[in-house]
Structure formats: structure tokens, C-alpha cells
Amino acid sequence: MAKKGLLRSRDFSSLSIKDLLEAREAYHVHLAHLDSVVATAIGRYRIRREDPDAENPNAAPVKKSPAPRTLSNTVVRHWSWPCVLVFVDEWWTPEQLAHHPEQLVPPLLYLPDGRVVPTCVILAERQQQAPAPLQTLTFTSGLVGGGYPALTDVQGRQHLGTFGCLVTDGDSVHALTNRHVVGEPDREVHTLVQGKRHRVGLSQARQVGKLPFSQVYPGWPGSRTYSNLDAGLVRLDDVSGWTAQVFGMGELGPLVDLNCDTLSLDLIGCFVRAFGGASGTLEGEIHGLFYRYQSLGGFDYVADLMIGPRQGGGPLPTLPGDSGTLWCFEPKQAELPTGARARQWRPIALQWGGHRLMTPGGRETFAFALATSLSSICRTLEVELVRDWDIGLSEYWGKVGHYKVGITACGLVSNRRLAHLLTANADRIAVGDEAIAQGDLPGADTQHFVALADVADLVWRTTRKRDAANHFADMDQPGQGRFEGKTLLELWRTDPSTRSPAVWIEFYESLGITQNSGHGALPFRVWQLYDAMVGFLREKKVAEFLCTAGIFAHYVGDACQPLHVSFLHHGRPGHAEEEDVHAVYETKMLDQRAAELIAGVNARVRGRHITDTIRGGAAAADAVVQLMQATFDTLAPLEVIETYNATAGRERIPHMWEVLGERTCDVMARGALCLATLWESAWREGGGTKLPAHQLGPVETQTLLELYSDPAFLPVSWLRDMVLDQEAPAATKAPEPRGTVRRKQPVTRGGTRGGSARKVARRPSRRSPGR
Numbered sequence: 001m002a003k004k005g006l007l008r009s010r011d012f013s014s015l016s017i018k019d020l021l022e023a024r025e026a027y028h029v030h031l032a033h034l035d036s037v038v039a040t041a042i043g044r045y046r047i048r049r050e051d052p053d054a055e056n057p058n059a060a061p062v063k064k065s066p067a068p069r070t071l072s073n074t075v076v077r078h079w080s081w082p083c084v085l086v087f088v089d090e091w092w093t094p095e096q097l098a099h100h101p102e103q104l105v106p107p108l109l110y111l112p113d114g115r116v117v118p119t120c121v122i123l124a125e126r127q128q129q130a131p132a133p134l135q136t137l138t139f140t141s142g143l144v145g146g147g148y149p150a151l152t153d154v155q156g157r158q159h160l161g162t163f164g165c166l167v168t169d170g171d172s173v174h175a176l177t178n179r180h181v182v183g184e185p186d187r188e189v190h191t192l193v194q195g196k197r198h199r200v201g202l203s204q205a206r207q208v209g210k211l212p213f214s215q216v217y218p219g220w221p222g223s224r225t226y227s228n229l230d231a232g233l234v235r236l237d238d239v240s241g242w243t244a245q246v247f248g249m250g251e252l253g254p255l256v257d258l259n260c261d262t263l264s265l266d267l268i269g270c271f272v273r274a275f276g277g278a279s280g281t282l283e284g285e286i287h288g289l290f291y292r293y294q295s296l297g298g299f300d301y302v303a304d305l306m307i308g309p310r311q312g313g314g315p316l317p318t319l320p321g322d323s324g325t326l327w328c329f330e331p332k333q334a335e336l337p338t339g340a341r342a343r344q345w346r347p348i349a350l351q352w353g354g355h356r357l358m359t360p361g362g363r364e365t366f367a368f369a370l371a372t373s374l375s376s377i378c379r380t381l382e383v384e385l386v387r388d389w390d391i392g393l394s395e396y397w398g399k400v401g402h403y404k405v406g407i408t409a410c411g412l413v414s415n416r417r418l419a420h421l422l423t424a425n426a427d428r429i430a431v432g433d434e435a436i437a438q439g440d441l442p443g444a445d446t447q448h449f450v451a452l453a454d455v456a457d458l459v460w461r462t463t464r465k466r467d468a469a470n471h472f473a474d475m476d477q478p479g480q481g482r483f484e485g486k487t488l489l490e491l492w493r494t495d496p497s498t499r500s501p502a503v504w505i506e507f508y509e510s511l512g513i514t515q516n517s518g519h520g521a522l523p524f525r526v527w528q529l530y531d532a533m534v535g536f537l538r539e540k541k542v543a544e545f546l547c548t549a550g551i552f553a554h555y556v557g558d559a560c561q562p563l564h565v566s567f568l569h570h571g572r573p574g575h576a577e578e579e580d581v582h583a584v585y586e587t588k589m590l591d592q593r594a595a596e597l598i599a600g601v602n603a604r605v606r607g608r609h610i611t612d613t614i615r616g617g618a619a620a621a622d623a624v625v626q627l628m629q630a631t632f633d634t635l636a637p638l639e640v641i642e643t644y645n646a647t648a649g650r651e652r653i654p655h656m657w658e659v660l661g662e663r664t665c666d667v668m669a670r671g672a673l674c675l676a677t678l679w680e681s682a683w684r685e686g687g688g689t690k691l692p693a694h695q696l697g698p699v700e701t702q703t704l705l706e707l708y709s710d711p712a713f714l715p716v717s718w719l720r721d722m723v724l725d726q727e728a729p730a731a732t733k734a735p736e737p738r739g740t741v742r743r744k745q746p747v748t749r750g751g752t753r754g755g756s757a758r759k760v761a762r763r764p765s766r767r768s769p770g771r
Contacts, residue, residue, distance in 0.1 A: 012081035012118055017042065017263055018220055021290065023109040023117035024084050025221045032295055034103055036088035038124075039355075041288030041306050044268045045083045045120045046074035053079075066093060068123040075311050076269050076287075083120045084109065085288050091123045139247070139444070141398040142193050142570075142583035143390075144200060146326050147247035147275035150177050150234070151190040151197060159183070162277035163191070163234075164326035164350050165252065166244050166386035167378065173239045173386060175200065176377070177324030178352050179207045179232035189234045195465070204233040208380045213302065216376050217260050225292075225300045228370075230352035231377040240648070241580050243588075244389040246326060246345070248275035248443045252387045253344030256329055258304070258373040263289070271330040272307060272348060274369075278321025281443065283330075284369060285310040291370060293355065303370035305349050316367045318354050325351040327371055347374050347385065390650075393591035394439030398583070399454050400590040400597065401561060403441060405671045406430035406453030406553040408601055412676035414609045418683045421546065421696040428704060429453055429550040433602070437595045446709070449701040452550025453557065455708050460716070463709070466516075467716040471558050473520035475628050476637065477567035481510040489632075492523075492625050499523075499621070501722045516718035522565070523621040524722050525555050530620035530682055531725050532714060537686025543699045545688070547707045548714060553675055556624060560671025561586060565628045566637035571644075581644040585656065590664075593657050600665030605672060613681035617725055620678050627674045634670075635663045 020042040024031075031037050048069060052059030057079040067073070068091040086105050097104050109117040139148055150161040161181030167174050175189075182189055182203035190197040208229045213222030216229070236242060245251050267286050274282040288306035295301070307327060309316040318325075328345035349371035378384060394400060407430035410422040422429065430453045431441060442450045444458045460467045475489040483491070488507060491498040498504075501524055508519045529552045536544040558564040563582050571578025590597055614623055640660060647655040683689065707713050717723075 012083070012116075015082040015115075015117060017265060017289065019111075019115055020082055020084055020117055022221045023111055023115070024292075025223075025225075026111060027084075027106065027109050028300070031086060031105070034088075034105060036090040036092065036103065037086055037105070038089050039087040039291060039293055041085045041087075041291040042265075043083065043085050043120075043288040043306075044076050044080035044265060045118065046071075046076055046085075046122065047080060048074055069121060070123050071287075071308070074122075078269075080268075081118065082265050083118045086119050086121050087124045088121055089124070139191075139193055141587050142198075142241065142580060143243055143393070143398070143587050144191055144193075144198075144241055145243040145245050145247050147249070147277060149192045149277035149321070150175070150181050150324060151192065152181065152183055152187055152203070154183060154187075160278065160321040162322055162324040162351075164324050164374075165246065165347060166239075166242060166389060167233070167381075167383040168386050169206075169381075169383050172235055173242075173389070174204065174233040174235050174383065175242075176326075176350065176383075177232060177234065178230045178350070179209055180230060180352070181324050182207075182232040182234055195461075199237065201234045201236040204235050206381055207232040208377070210301065211380070216380075217263075219260055222300075222302075224298060225302055227372070227376075228301055228303055228352060229372045229377055229380060231350060231372070231381060233381065233383070238580075239389065241583065242389065243391060243393055244386045245391050245393055246275055246328075248281055249273065249328065249345050250393075250439060251344045251391050252328070252385065253346040254387075255375055255378070255385050256346050256348040257375045258348070259375065265289075267305075269311075271310065272327045273330045273345065274322075274325045274327045274351065275443075276318060276322030276325040276351075278319040279317050280445065282316060282318055282322070282325070282327075282369070283310060283313065284308060284316050284327070287368070291368075293370065303353070304373045304376070305369075305371045307349075307351075307369040307371055308367070316369065318351070318367050318369050322354075322369070323352055325369075326374070327351060327369070350374055350377055390588060393588065394436075394441045394594070398457070398587040398591075399441040400436055400594050401586060401668060402454045402457070402554055402557040403430040403436055403451065404433075404598060404601060405557040405560065405668055405675060406451075406550070407432060407436075408605060408669070408672035409553065409675040409679065412605060412609055412673060413680045413683075414611065415680055415683060415689060417689060417691060417693070417696055418680060420693075421542070422679075424696065424698045425546055425550075427451070428546070428699060428701060429553065433598045437598055439591065439594070449705045452547060452704065452708070453553040455551050456554040459708065464711070464716045466718055469517055469519055469521050469719060470525035470555060470716065471520075471522065472564050472569065473522040473628075474567035474569075475565045475625070476632065477511070479507050479510050483507050483510050489625070489629060492622075493629075499618070501719045501724075505720050516720065519719040521719040521722065522555060522558060523624050524719065524724065526552070526559075526624045526678075527617040527621040527724055528722070529555070529714065530678060531617040533679075533682035534617075534686040537683065537688045537691075540691065540695070542691065542695045543703050544707060544713075545682075545686070546699050547704050549679055549682075550704075551708065551714065552678070556627070556675040556678065557671055559624045559627045560631050560667045560674070562631050562635050562637045562640055562667070565631065568637040568641060571641055578641055578644065581641050584644060584652065585640055585660070589653050589656050589660075592653055593661060596657070596661065597665060597668070600662065601669045601672065604665060604669035608673065610673070610676050610680045613677065613684055615681065615685055620681070623674060623678060627671060630670055631667045634666050635660065 047054045105121050146163055146165045148163050150163050152159045161177050164176045167176045185203055185205040187203045188199055189201055190199050208231050210226040210228050213225040213227045216227040270286050272284050276282055284307040287308040291303045291306040292300050326347055327349045329348050351369045351371045353370045355368045410426045413419050430451050446459055450458045476487050478485050478487055529548055533545055533548045563569045569582055571581050643656050643659045
């Protein structure tokens with residue numbers, strides 16, 4: 001590349017990684033003694049954005065700019081030459097260097113054999129302020145994989161990291177993360193599901209910290225340099241609850257093998273992607289190789305990869321707690337395969353730390369992730385990457401059911417004005433069938449818009465803890481005391497005076513359930529939100545109505561899933577081997593059979609629209625309870641558990657779908673019809689039919705985000721604090737939508753089968769976070 005001054009006549013394009021490492025090694029002592037140098041790496045020359053050759057490699061040279069070269073005002077182009085990157089915390093002007101020439105960073109590094117290597121000086125001050133506060137995402141699925149938090153207890157404090165991926169030594173399957181995350185051998189390691197800790201296994205003695213650079217990369221210079229691998233294994237107690245996929249990303253492809261023969265400077269500028277247990281989705285770019293972050297006792301310490309923000313993109317928001325995160329190569333969009341779940345991510349490195357550098361004055365902060373080649377880790381630990389264990393899931397697990405119910409209901413309403421509003425905002429309410437089939441679903445995110453049908457899980461599980469009890473109701477559990485032998489389902493059907501929060505609390509307490517989080521309130525939350533939809537329409541607040549209607553879809557979706565409305569939600573009490581049934585049925589099975597589920601639900605609702613409506617929040621709650629009863633009649637919770645128990649391993653999902661698949665389509669189709677009925681009922685009751693056409697277009701996603709992010713919008717409370725417009729209503733019967741699928745099934749009390757169900761029903765229900 002043509003460059004100005006002394007560099008103009010030189011061509012550095014043929015320099016190799018070995019050349020750059022040898023030059024840095026030869027000049028290390030000199031660079032280390034410069035007051036302003038804080039770190040070095042190897043990479044490609046960064047061109048100021050304002051320079052002509054930032055866009056045209058053959059541009060005429062210009063007078064050298066005195067402005068500092070920073071990360072924010074420079075770019076790397078494919079014509080950028082290989083160089084040694086030198087990070088400084090103070091930029092010396094030509095006038096200052098004239099008085100202190102000994103502080104000059106050499107523009108060229110000369111080797112004894114005649115090779116010449118250029119340097120690129122970057123002004124990047126170390127951040128002095130404290131990093132951003134640690135954030136903990138909400139993981140709603142009991143299915144665990146890469147990207148989930150890894151927790152240990154050390155000296156009375158909780159350490160948080162991230163699981164990277166699954167690996168195997170040929171005997172056992174382990175979760176891979178950092179050595180400093182898992183700590184000493186035989187330490188218990190947990191993860192978080194909906195804010196609650198779950199043990200996953202024990203840390204192993206097979207770990208690796210720092211190794212001589214020459215051992216990791218034989219043949220390359222670095223006799224007094226250590227490479228930080230920082231990797232540790234967790235032997236899993238039960239691999240059946242895990243998947244080889246990475247949460248928020250999907251399936252893994254072949255490992256990128258980085259070694260002395262394959263490493264090249266072509267990695268500089270490559271896009272990479274990850275999902276951190278503290279930060280969520282991370283989109284980065286490789287800025288440098290072999291980042292020398294520390295010199296101590298005459299030895300240097302390097303990280304294989306220096307990953308920073310993408311050129312022209314936002315900052316890299318990596319936080320404490322992302323240690324152990326798996327970074328994967330991200331191909332260009334044109335290189336991505338097509339088809340359902342066809343995309344695979346090639347793992348490249350494991351993050352173990354980070355640095356924060358500031359541009360002059362601290363106006364911008366650049367966070368860098370420091371990572372080690374995954375191939376070096378696997379070779380050192382003598383393990384192999386596991387890629388095919390329980391895959392075929394969506395990128396964000398446990399969302400298929402909610403979004404399918406929501407998107408299906410959008411096409412079932414009869415009123416033309418309502419249909420127009422829902423069609424214009426369908427992508428705000430849910431995601432389409434194609435995206436569901438491909439697993440392209442939203443993830444937990446409190447900063448960016450999330451399709452409304454799963455806001456209750458993806459946002460409010462983090463920001464509104466009291467909403468957790470609104471997602472379920474143990475409708476089939478017999479009570480005690482004055483409720484002896486009666487279930488909430490029977491009480492609701494036979495005694496309308498029991499349809500109140502006060503009576504339900506008394507019922508739960510008769511079972512010894514005293515915690516507010518154990519008092520399921522699903523029908524009453526439906527009651528509240530139905531009345532809210534009517535109220536917003538009467539005030540002609542279309543955005544508020546739409547936001548409420550979309551969120552409302554989540555709770556109706558819960559009501560048509562048998563394990564959300566049963567005390568057997570995580571198996572029979574006392575049967576620990578059944579605790580994964582919820583995640584396997586609602587996450588693994590639906591994700592892996594998404595295409596068949598979509599086709600089955602669509603076939604059941606084809607040509608159907610709502611003709612009858614109800615009136616009032618009490619009737620809406622009753623309609624949802626009827627939906628629960630119809631769900632039990634079609635698909636009893638105990639049968640789901642028995643089907644789960646019938647097989648194990650990789651035969652489990654095919655068997656469960658063969659036995660339960662058709663009826664799962666039945667209950668979801670019924671849920672979509674019920675949701676459409678309640679939407680249209682509220683629309684008519686609130687006067688939506690009179691709204692002018694100009695109010696029925698798309699609503700800005702930012703408006704919806706601001707609404708559901710406001711705690712005063714649709715406020716949540718525990719069951720005991722709920723206020724309803726009307727309690728203990730007269731018995732009502734919601735008209736069943738035309739064409740509703742009803743499949744009769746023999747059931748015992750509360751919708752469970754077999755003689756053993758009644759016996760276990762007397763035990764107090766336990767709450768499990770994967771609900």
C-alpha cells in the first residue's frame with residue numbers, strides 16, 4: 001500500500017505473523033520502557049477515517065495529521081498492512097518529542113536480517129472509572145446450554161461466569177468455562193433459571209491456566225511469554241437437561257482450528273458473535289492478535305484474540321460475568337445457508353477477561369473481550385467439542401408456543417377494523433410462521449423491543465418479579481380443610497362465589513403454600529388485562545390497547561398448555577427424575593417439531609373466524625378457565641409425564657411427539673381461537689368498531705417499548721393484592737368459537753389419569769422456576 005513519507009516506498013503486505021511476533025519480541029524491552037506504552041498486539045494498520053486512503057488505497061498522500069490516532073477515528077481496510085499495534089495512554093506532539101526523543105515509538109522496527117516491520121500507535125487511555133454494574137439476564141427455560149450463567153460460592157461470595165459449550169473426554173460430558181469461574185476441584189457449580197439456582201455439577205481437576213507461549217504455538221517467538229488459556233470443566237450431574245446449542249445463537253458448526261499453520265492476519269476485521277451470561281447478545285470484531293496485556297517479573301502475558309466493537313457499530317457491552325463466553329465466527333449474510341435452522345456457528349475462542357480503554361477525555365469507552373483459541377483449549381484438556389446433543393431448538397428456547405398462539409390469533413378475528421389493526425401490527429404482537437420454523441425468535445432484552453406475546457417472560461421476568469405468579473394456576477390439585485377433595489377447577493365450575501383472590505389464597509394456604517410466589521393467579525390476570533383493553537379503547541388509546549392485547553396473548557397461551565395449569569407442572573412431587581418434563585415438552589419437543597406444529601395448528605384453524613363474543617373481565621376469566629378444562633380433557637398432565645417416562649435419550653422426543661403431537665396442535669389451536677374471541681370481545685365492548693381508519697395503522701415499536709417498560713402500565717401485584725372490577729360473578733359460559741377442536745379423553749379428578757394421581761395430589765405443590 002502506498003503511504004506517505006518514509007513508508008511510501010515500502011511494501012509490508014508480505015509480512016507474516018511470525019515476522020510481527022519476532023519484531024515485537026526484539027523491541028519489547030525498548031517499548032516497555034516508554035512511559036506512555038500500556039499494551040501491544042499484532043494486527044493491521046489503522047487508517048484515520050479522514051485520510052483519503054481510508055476509501056482509496058491509491059489516493060495521493062496528504063500532510064501528516066497531528067491529531068491522535070484513536071480507535072474511534074480509525075478503520076481497518078483490506079489494504080491495511082501488517083503491523084505491531086502499540087497502545088499508549090498519552091499522545092506526544094512533535095514539539096514534545098523534540099524535547100524528549102527517547103519517548104518516541106519507533107515507526108519502523110528493524111530486524112537483523114533486514115526485515116522491517118511498521119508500528120501503529122493508538123491512543124487509548126485505561127479506564128479509571130468502575131465498570132458498569134453487573135446485570136443478570138433472566139433465563140426462563142429449564143433446558144441449559146452455552147450462554148447460561150455459571151455460579152459458584154467462594155469465601156461467602158457468589159462468583160458469576162458463563163458456560164461456553166459442551167465437550168467430552170470420551171467418557172463423560174462436561175460444560176466448558178473458565179478456570180477462574182469454576183475454581184478448585186469438586187466445587188459445586190450452579191446455573192440460574194428464572195432467578196433461582198440449580199446445581200448442574202462439580203468442577204473437575206482437569207483445568208489449565210497459563211502455559212508457555214512456545215508450548216501453545218511451537219516455532220513462534222516468545223521465550224519469556226505466557227499464553228493465558230484459563231479453561232476449566234464441570235462434570236454434569238445429568239446431561240439430559242442440556243443441549244449442545246448456545247442460547248441466543250443456535251447450533252454449533254465445526255471448530256475453527258487456530259494453530260501455527262492456519263493462523264493468519266486475515267482474522268483481523270472478521271466478525272464474531274457470542275451470548276454472554278451477563279450481557280446477552282454480543283456482536284464484535286477481531287481487532288488484534290496476541291494482545292500483550294501484562295508484564296510481570298520479567299515475563300509477558302498475552303491473549304490470543306482481542307475482540308472489540310465493530311467498525312461503524314455500537315460499543316461492545318461485555319460485562320463482568322461474561323467470563324467463559326464462547327465466541328463464534330460470523331459469516332457474511334450472503335454466505336449464510338437457507339432453510340429451517342440451517343445456520344450453524346463455528347466456535348473460535350473462549351473469553352476469559354476484558355479491558356476497557358477510553359478515547360481522549362473519556363468521551364467514548366471501548367470494551368475489549370480477551371479470548372483464547374478454543375482449539376488450543378480442547379487440545380490441552382484432551383476433550384472434543386459436542387455439537388449434536390439435543391439440537392434442533394430455536395435460538396431462544398421455550399418461545400414457540402407463545403408466538404404461535406399469538407400470530408395465529410391475529411388471523412382469526414372477524415371485525416374488519418380489528419383485523420386491519422392486527423394485520424398492520426402482527427410483527428409487533430408475535431413473529432411469523434417462517435421465523436418460528438427457523439428458530440429466529442426474540443431473546444430476553446430489557447433495552448430493545450421484544451414482540452409482545454412473550455414480553456411477560458423475556459422482559460417482565462426480570463423487571464416485574466411479582467408477575468411470576470400470573471403465569472400459572474394449579475387447577476387440578478385437591479385442597480384440604482374446607483376444600484377437602486375439591487380442586488380449583490371444580491370450585492370455579494360449581495360455586496361462583498369462590499372466584500375471588502381471597503378464596504384462592506385460603507385454598508392455597510390450606511395446602512401449606514404460604515409464599516406469594518406460589519399463589520397462581522392466571523385467570524385473575526386475564527380478568528385484569530381484559531378490563532384494561534376495554535378501558536383503553538373507550539379512551540381511544542390505540543397504542544395502549546395494542547400493547548395490552550399483545551401481552552394478554554402470553555397468559556392465554558399459558559392457559560392452553562397442560563403443564564402450566566397443573567400441580568404436576570414439573571412431574572409428580574417426590575419424583576426428581578421427572579423434573580425436566582416441563583422443559584422437554586414445552587421447549588425441546590416444540591422447538592424440534594416447530595414446522596409440524598405450525599402445519600398442524602394452521603390446518604385446525606383454516607377457514608375459521610370468531611362469531612360469538614363475551615362481555616366483562618369476569619367472563620374473560622371464565623373463558624380462560626374453560627380453556628384450561630378443555631386442555632385437560634384433551635391432554636391430561638399425567639399422560640404427558642407418563643409419555644416422558646416411557647423412553648429416554650434421543651428416542652424420547654420422537655416418541656413424545658408421536659403420542660402427544662396431534663393433541664398438542666389441538667390445544668394450541670383452541671388457545672388461538674380463545675385469544676381471538678377475547679380480543680374481539682374487548683374490541684366490541686370498548687367501542688373499537690367506531691375508531692377511525694387512520695388510527696388503525698402500525699404502532700411504533702419504541703412507543704410499545706416505552707409502554708411495557710413503565711411499571712405504571714398494567715401494574716402487577718401478588719394475588720392477595722389484586723383488585724378486580726367485579727368479584728364472585730354469576731356463572732357464565734363463554735361461547736365456544738366456531739370450529740373449536742374438542743377431543744374427549746377419559747380423565748380422573750383434576751384432569752389426571754390413573755389411581756396414583758389422587759394420592760400425590762394431597763402433597764403441597766412446589767414452585768419450580770422453569771414454569
